[in-house]
Amino acid sequence: MSINRKNSAIGVFDSGLGGLTVVKELIHQLPSENIVYFGDTARVPYGTKSKETIIRFSQENTMVLLDYRVKMIVVACNSSSSYAISNLERTFNIPIIGVIGPGSQKAAENTKNGRVGVIATSATIASGKYDDTIRRIDKNIKVFSKACPMFVPLVEQGWIRKKVTEDIALEYLIELKNKNVDTLILGCTHYPLLKEVIQKVMGGKVSLIDSAETVAAQVRNILEKENITRTREEKPRHRFIVSDKPQNFKDIANTFLGYSIKDVILRK
């Protein structure tokens, strides 16, 4: 493996901003790696779109990242991970990982009573991908799923701690609460921002699973296995590309990353 390949960036894409939670964890666990992030803010959201359209958009996003000669791709979007991973693996000759596998793994390890809840967009829930993946890990685990289509607009509106947000959360989650799940997968990268209200509604004993941490750990494994971990000591470069509203991205990135981004590239 050439030095060149090791220095190549990890490519991450999402339908919008949510995938920055994954970037944050990558920076934390792999501080030497170069990263290129693409957020498809012109076509966001994906969670209400069809399988075919999500696959097409995911292919196009992968090609944007390949223009930056990335060494692997992290699909940070749950809707894309649900529908497009196997298609992308067939189409592109590069390691590709999504967020469903790592999230499922973490949930399966965490549950004590064998009852796991999944909340996500309509597309992710309709795909049945979390159910399949968790049952393949442990067929005795019971999975209960619920689409929460209002959660993304709530986060984007910035209504994180409002009374109405709690009412909507209760409306969606009461079913899962009644099923007595002890582990709940936050199956959309926006949802960690609603952690507080979700925890309040579910009760303090339910573990909320955010896959970002496990995804980053798997990325590290893949880099090691493929022998493409970056070893140079110069400061790594983190680049951010969006298909719309770069200024808005800069404004909001701070909420996700905990630090501000100076340059955002607009790519139509």
Place this chain on the structure above:
Amino acid sequence: MSINRKNSAIGVFDSGLGGLTVVKELIHQLPSENIVYFGDTARVPYGTKSKETIIRFSQENTMVLLDYRVKMIVVACNSSSSYAISNLERTFNIPIIGVIGPGSQKAAENTKNGRVGVIATSATIASGKYDDTIRRIDKNIKVFSKACPMFVPLVEQGWIRKKVTEDIALEYLIELKNKNVDTLILGCTHYPLLKEVIQKVMGGKVSLIDSAETVAAQVRNILEKENITRTREEKPRHRFIVSDKPQNFKDIANTFLGYSIKDVILRK
């Protein structure tokens, strides 16, 4: 003007399904006209996107309709109407009308106390287009605007009469209610579906302005002025095209149109 041109369809586009409220009114007022509708369901919503992206998408949608040799274009989307009309007029040699002008006209005629409210998506409100248009009609009218980004997801979730919908409506509308507006423009084609709850919150004396009726009247005027009104007696043809989820479009069209659609064309 050739018979051929008269027989050409009226083209209507929207970011999604909402524009069907305009189609319904066109069918009602112009029952002989052929209509081609394009809903850009793969990239919906527009109301959260930038001016540049909305202009680009609107140009692409116009070109889809021109493939069907339409004789004029109705931009049923408020966000597109706010940002793209003058660009489309410069670019395409065909009559084009949006929904801002007709809605503003109707509101200006309706108000008695000279206080008009406008509710719409973030993009439409940010454009300031309703304010400008109403003040150009009557500079003494005071306009009060409010972006209501949760209304579209509420309609799409089907939460039309829920308690939480009323709470959100109150949150958005209390400001306008306190400004004592006697006329409220529903500046997004989704909002007429929330008429009941909006009326309840605003009180029975406030007139809700849905531009569809006025738009159809203006289309009739343009056709007459240009001498391109269809006169043939054969049954007209109404065609529906979407960029994603044709089945979903069929399922929901009934809510908007009051009758079901058999064939929907998918165009990527």
